[in-house]
Structures are given as C-alpha cells and as structure tokens.
Amino acid sequence: MSLSPSTLSPPPLSLYVHIPWCVRKCPYCDFNSHQGRGELPFAAYVDALLADLDLDLPLVWGRTVQTVFFGGGTPSLMPGELIDRFLQGASSRLRFAPGCEITLETNPGTVEHGSFKAYCDAGINRLSFGVQSFDDGCLQRLGRIHDSSEATAAIKLAQDAGFDNINLDLMYALPGQNLAMAESDLEQAFALQPTHMSHYQLTLEPNTVFAARPPSGLPDEDGSWDIQEHCQAMLADAGYRQYEVSAYARPGRECVHNLNYWKYGDYLGIGAGAHGKITSGHDQSILRRWKLKHPAAYLEAADSERGIGGDELIATERRPFEFMLNALRLVDGFSLTGFEASTGVPRSAIQAQLQEAVQKQWLLVDGDAVRPTALGRRFTNDVVELFLTG
Numbered sequence: 001m002s003l004s005p006s007t008l009s010p011p012p013l014s015l016y017v018h019i020p021w022c023v024r025k026c027p028y029c030d031f032n033s034h035q036g037r038g039e040l041p042f043a044a045y046v047d048a049l050l051a052d053l054d055l056d057l058p059l060v061w062g063r064t065v066q067t068v069f070f071g072g073g074t075p076s077l078m079p080g081e082l083i084d085r086f087l088q089g090a091s092s093r094l095r096f097a098p099g100c101e102i103t104l105e106t107n108p109g110t111v112e113h114g115s116f117k118a119y120c121d122a123g124i125n126r127l128s129f130g131v132q133s134f135d136d137g138c139l140q141r142l143g144r145i146h147d148s149s150e151a152t153a154a155i156k157l158a159q160d161a162g163f164d165n166i167n168l169d170l171m172y173a174l175p176g177q178n179l180a181m182a183e184s185d186l187e188q189a190f191a192l193q194p195t196h197m198s199h200y201q202l203t204l205e206p207n208t209v210f211a212a213r214p215p216s217g218l219p220d221e222d223g224s225w226d227i228q229e230h231c232q233a234m235l236a237d238a239g240y241r242q243y244e245v246s247a248y249a250r251p252g253r254e255c256v257h258n259l260n261y262w263k264y265g266d267y268l269g270i271g272a273g274a275h276g277k278i279t280s281g282h283d284q285s286i287l288r289r290w291k292l293k294h295p296a297a298y299l300e301a302a303d304s305e306r307g308i309g310g311d312e313l314i315a316t317e318r319r320p321f322e323f324m325l326n327a328l329r330l331v332d333g334f335s336l337t338g339f340e341a342s343t344g345v346p347r348s349a350i351q352a353q354l355q356e357a358v359q360k361q362w363l364l365v366d367g368d369a370v371r372p373t374a375l376g377r378r379f380t381n382d383v384v385e386l387f388l389t390g
C-alpha cells in the first residue's frame, strides 16, 4: 500500500485500570485474572498503579480523560476507600472531563452491604455486573461463586445506593441451556431495569479448563444461532438498541468507554497486563504499551521502567486493519473523516477494499459514512481481513 500522509490527530482519551485477582478462576475465562490467596495486597497495588500512571503521564501531557474503567479480574474485591485513594491520586495527575463516565466491574458474589455507597462516594458512576445467567444450574456449571438470588440482591443494593447506570453481563449458549432458558435469563434481567446489557456467546478460549475439557450439553451451531436471533429480538422489543456485536443500550446509555475503544480512540492502560494505545499528533505516531502481566512481578517493578512489559509503534500500513477490527463491530459503522484523523491514512488508500466489500454486500458506503450490513456483521473477520495487507 502506498500512503501519502494524512494528518493524524489525537482522538478522545480513556483510562483503563486492571485489577488482576478473583475469588476463584472460572473455567471459561482467559482474562488476566488470578485466584487470590490470603489477604490481597490492595494498598500496595494502589501505590503501584499511581507509580505506573506517573510513568505514562509524559505520553498524554495536557490531554483530558473522558472515561475511566476498572476491569478485571474482579475490581469489586477492592475496598471503596482504596478506589477513592486511587481516583484522588489519578485526578491530581490528570484532568478528568466533567461528568466523566467511571465504571467498576462487579462480581455479584463479592459485594457486601455498604460497599456500593463507598464506591459511589469514591466517584464511581457506572457499574457492570458479571451476572452471566439467572439459572443456578448454569451458574454452577460455569463455576461461578454466586447464585441468582445473590445477583438480584446485589443489583438492588446498588440501585438503593443510588446507582442508576448499570450494565448486566449475560452469556448464552451455555452448557445445558436451551432457548427457553436463555429467554428466561433476559426476562429476569429486564425486570431489574438495567440501562445496558452485554450479551456474549460463550466461547471456548484456548488455554482454559473448558477448552481442554469442553463441558457437556453445549448447544450446537444452529441452536446457538437460534438463541442469538430470538434474544436480539427480545432485547430490541424491551428498548435496548444493539450498537455493537454484543452490546445493547437504552437511548443515550451506550458505554462511552467501550465506544472509544471501538472508534479507535486512545487509552492509557495501567495495572498488571494492561494495554494502552496513544496517538501523538506531534510525532504523527501511534504507540502501544503494555505492562508486566503477573501481579507479583508487576507489584515488584511498577515504580520503575521495568514495569513496562513492552512498547510498539504501529506502522502506518497496519493502522487500517486495526481500525477496522474495532470499527466494524459497530452497528453504525464509522466516518471516513474519522478514519483519516485517527489513522493518518488517506481514504484513497482503502478505496479498493471498500469497493470489494460493497460488491460482496458486506458494507454500505454513503458519502462519508460506512456501515456494515447484517451480512457484513455476520462475517466481520472476512471483512476485516480485506484490510490486512491493503
């Protein structure tokens, strides 16, 4: 691909904070999460996070953070007072936008009475609950530490504490699950009136217990497709608009943090194994940086450059592929103006691939706007591949 430069301008900036411990490792999970043993070193971890942030600050001087996301692992294992100490430290180092969305991932089996008020006082204004299912048999087969009544009670406690922006994660195509059970999961979720739903098909990820020994009773491909189609319709009927492969929201309640990833925005990633992506208008560069993965190694090294696992500059030729990998997940697609600004690549460089995708009825191009068709969203990997070398 021959590329004459287009001007790269820094997109919105987010902050991701990784908390790497869980009560127990779930057999399907390939996230950087580790079963916590004994008392977890959260106070030392907050010191490490702030030292880690200090090392990243020169990458983002003068920029404003639009969203913060505590992900895991199980961030809800962390006491509210320590979340507060971290957010105070972070906001003294970085400017946070007014009304900045600040999300905390929450395992319904880890929250006690009172902790939601502390999270609210610390500045958390959005919660994401890992419910997975409301069927106790399914939850057991998934190795979860909570049952459905605990999930319902935790969500109600959060609402009583004042949280009004709540996501529920559900998974479908679970071992032993049929269509009626998947529908019942959604109905029980709707009764709790979340503002956002994430609906993920269970995948068998390499290097997990489920990949090594798949559970019995998994729905076949047709069964999974059937569940997906019916559930999509139910979500739409209940007022949750699909805006990404697995994300559904009430109007105006889309997750701003995740939208920034999917729009090829910038983010600092701090914490064990966290990844960041930062654009420099001055250097016309895009840098990826990641941190040491293992919590003990990270804790030991985070106050020096040794905590940085690696840095990589993204070559101009690779940016269209990276952009599409994210943007084509979005139901509304993207604008060519946005593509040029956030990749530094002129639209002329992807003209041939766009034409091919339009011919195959994978994409619709209307002036500046590009959006995937239903067929394109079904074959996202094939569409994205067109931009791999071109």
Ligand SMILES: C[S@@+](CC[C@H](N)C(=O)[O-])C[C@H]1O[C@@H](n2cnc3c(N)ncnc32)[C@H](O)[C@@H]1O
Pocket: 028, 029, 030, 031, 071, 072, 073, 074, 105, 106, 107, 108, 129, 130, 131, 132, 169, 170, 171, 200, 201, 202, 203, 204, 205
């Ligand atoms: C990083 S997890 C964090 C939530 C929290 N740790 C919990 O599980 O309660 C984010 C979500 O990804 C989804 N997820 C994790 N592993 C998955 C898999 N193998 N297939 C589909 N979804 C998965 C689950 O719905 C989970 O809630």
Ligand code: SF4
Pocket: 021, 022, 024, 025, 026, 029, 030, 031, 033, 072, 073, 074, 107, 130
């Ligand atoms: S609680 Fe969440 S992050 Fe932890 S092992 Fe289970 S799915 Fe993974």
